[in-house]
Amino acid sequence: MDFIKVASACPKTKVGDVDYNIYNILKCIDDAKQQNSKFIVFPELCITSYTCGDLFLQDYLLNKSIHGIQQILSATEDCDMLIAVGSPLLIDSILYNCAFLLFKGKILGIVPKSYIPNYSEFYEKRWFTEGIGIETHEIDLQFQKNIPFGTNLIFSSNIANFGVEICEDLWVTIPPSSYLSLMGANIIGNLSASNELVSKMDYRKNLILNQSARGICSYIYSSAGVHESSTDLLFSGHLLISENGSLLKENQRFQRENEVIYSWIDIFKLKAERMKNLSFRDASKFTGKKPCLIKFKFSNASINSFDRFIAKHPFVPSSKQERENRCKEIFNIQSSALAKRLEHTGLKKAVIGISGGLDSTLALLVVVKTFELLNLDKNNIITITMPGFGTTDRTYNNALTLCKELGCDLREINIVDASLQHFKDIGHDKNIHDVTYENVQARERTQILMDLANKESGLLIGTGDLSELALGWCTYNGDHMSMYSVNPSIPKTLVRYLVKYVAEKESKGEVAYTLMDILDTPVSPELLPKDSNGEIAQKTEDIVGPYELHDFFLYHFIKHGSSKDRILFLATEAFKNDYTNSEIEKWLNKFMWRFFTQQFKRSALPDGPKVGSISLSPRGDWRMPSDAAPWK
Structure with a gap:
């Protein structure tokens, strides 16, 4: 059904203590594995912690961080999950702030932070170099050769395409995730260390939701937590998971223990929205960028214990x-x-x-x-x-x-x-x-x-x-x-x-x-x-069926082009406490037959205003032959 479970994590950390940090990262990974998550995003520089300051210039910390990556790889060889962790990386005497993408004991690719903040409370350029402009490179580490390195990496699986950016990248005029989305990524991870200021949380959340809407993607955000250094700043461990402008999950900030939040992402819906949005398709022609596709495959894509909320009345706000x-x-x-x-x-x-x-x-x-x-x-x-x-x-x-x-x-x-x-x-x-x-x-x-x-x-x-x-x-x-x-x-x-x-x-x-x-x-x-x-x-709903079911069918059929099987899956989940599966299937069959055979009436509708995102006007949103065969 094109759903994938994702996670955003904030582990406990000690500044500069890689062993302690790896221990807690692995605990979060194990929790996510038990939840059948396929993608987990950790905070920026979580291997070392973000607030190491000039310790980033010490060989000991840099070598420990690479050793920490090896520890995670060894511990996750049988883990059917894409893992995004943050760590510094020294290449030819140049230090980068990076996201490491790990899968089944291997580094799939490394993405450097494109934009390095150096204003107000941030002074990252003291240590790190921007990665903007680095595309389709390869680097060697002692334990793995020919690792893709660049800002145009798309991690393409049998379920979804993934891209990542790091903290400040989201706050610039054109975030790298905009290009990644146009190049095919439908899930974006952001490894972040965003400190807390009064009202900053609201602005940050709006940025994330807006970016997921503009990119017609899922955006998974993970920020550093309260155990970072509080010398001058305080971090809250803000975690969010969004999808096409909607907030699916958010944590309570300022937690002091390891925390992981989860949500199911509807990849089918994202693909359907992109297919219909011709402006999105047109924009993809003019990015001036070419993706570096890194293919991998999840072993198990089945849906277990599906717990995503499916609204019974999608046309009606719940609040x-x-x-x-x-x-x-x-x-x-x-x-x-x-x-x-x-x-x-x-x-x-x-x-x-x-x-x-x-x-x-x-x-x-x-x-x-x-x-x-x-x-x-x-x-x-x-x-x-x-x-x-x-x-x-x-x-x-x-x-x-x-x-x-x-x-x-x-x-x-x-x-x-x-x-x-x-x-x-x-x-x-x-x-x-x-x-x-x-x-x-x-x-x-x-x-x-x-x-x-x-x-x-x-x-x-x-x-x-x-x-x-x-x-x-x-x-x-x-x-x-x-x-x-x-x-x-x-x-x-x-x-x-x-x-x-x-x-x-x-x-x-x-x-x-x-x-x-x-x-x-x-x-x-x-x-x-x-x-x-x-x-x-003569009661209409006794004849044609419950309108709440038909409105549900209509929404998913028109809005996302859902197949009959998918609509049935969603409806049985949404109405599991209201109707039996056989009742839902009976009325879905009725809906399909009537929708197809009655198009001739819609083809001759009088004028009237479009109010919501779904309209059946033959002059506007819905053009369908009156003699199309009903889907069975």
């Missing part, structure tokens, strides 16, 4: 505050888009069908916000409720209450007689409750809305959402059609939160109560007759 901010932003996008369309057409009225369901409720709330934005009279919002064979008292009364309380022009047109006449015209038995029975009602409602919009010189507002479009759960040239749609990129799981946000944060009294009751009403098109108790008999 309450972030959800509220997202809701405000979405309403701004929707209402501003509709305002532009109203201004362009010169129309002062909007027409919208209100069913008492979630989608039409959200669309109405958007229209109200738009009219407030444009200082238009809300009485020019013409709301039409059109009871049919399946309309229940609950949805009918909620529709009436909501429109009245919001100050809209409320009208009621019953479609029963018109539908019965149409059944008679086309020779359809009214007792046969098939697709014709349902679609006659949907198209009758759309005809009424279209004709009223013409009569009133108004704009007919569509209400259908992204989830319905993905499944084709709409009547072609019925609720499928409008003059402008405001919900086409809002999935059903997010529709709920938007309506709930207005109910809790922007409404009170009867409006808030009605919105909460709409949220509690089962999702239904109400096209089949009511049950014997007058309640909704």
Whole structure:
């Protein structure tokens, strides 16, 4: 499934005591090995410790550091893990601050620090020489010959491609990791010794997250800890693992014992993002650099004890505050888009069908916000409720209450007689409750809305959402059609939160109560007759499946181009406490069949704004033949 487990470590150290440092580095490696990690990143100069000062100019320390590398190699001959450790390295009387990449008892390559800080509290140029410009060299050590040495090394495995940079390299205008990413590295390690100052942690974290986003990569950061010299500075052992702008794991700083953090990296997702991002691909042509590929192979790439968090509702932020901010932003996008369309057409009225369901409720709330934005009279919002064979008292009364309380022009047109006449015209038995029975009602409602919009010189507002479009759960040239749609990129799981946000944060009294009751009403098109108790008999999720599953399927299918097997793997992990594996597979099969067979509806969508990263607009994000074979 293209996942790999990585680690960031901060071992206990003593300044200049290589034996002590190696002992703790090996303890961290052993912990990571037990966790089945494939890549571990240690701090800058962790073999000696970073704060050795002029001791770096002593032969004894330099020779001990190389001996320390040999100790690690001997202890990890059977370790199926790429290890990045920091150590000084003397080459032809020039001292470099380096990252050693070790694998199964061998040095795969050595990367020198490109940029040497020599300002404020840093004075590394007293000891070290910058490595920038060194590419595709080889060096010899007593115990290994022809070791790749340079800043353009890409360590290419059967799972992922790795690159490393060192501390200051991240803080410059164009970090080496930018070039490494463009040359194919999708996991970057940073061996660092970044001291703590007030608020520096936030800035550092933002740099790391931003760099992982710009490089569309995973960025693993390890910084020196509290046992470095505190003569003038204090280090905190800050550890972070990020992926494409998202923070996956972070430690609590200032720990006094060995510490290792872990996370699973989704290599498939990174590759998919790079494939779609044409600007990233174009930029790779102009780096002026050529990678030195160092190939190696992990023996075991299987996934054991998978514990990466997989969000069940990827369209919905988990944080309450972030959800509220997202809701405000979405309403701004929707209402501003509709305002532009109203201004362009010169129309002062909007027409919208209100069913008492979630989608039409959200669309109405958007229209109200738009009219407030444009200082238009809300009485020019013409709301039409059109009871049919399946309309229940609950949805009918909620529709009436909501429109009245919001100050809209409320009208009621019953479609029963018109539908019965149409059944008679086309020779359809009214007792046969098939697709014709349902679609006659949907198209009758759309005809009424279209004709009223013409009569009133108004704009007919569509209400259908992204989830319905993905499944084709709409009547072609019925609720499928409008003059402008405001919900086409809002999935059903997010529709709920938007309506709930207005109910809790922007409404009170009867409006808030009605919105909460709409949220509690089962999702239904109400096209089949009511049950014997007058309640909704036709529940959408009983027919097509749970929307939370379909939104999950849609997100991973469109966002990352995930295969059916991968989606099933992720879904069974995310929903393991909610659905059985067979249930998930059943609804995934339903999703795939409906998504492919219903493309013809999406190919003829009305205009509407893109709100999130996923849209099925045939003019924008999704172009698909209507007769492609469903994937099995």
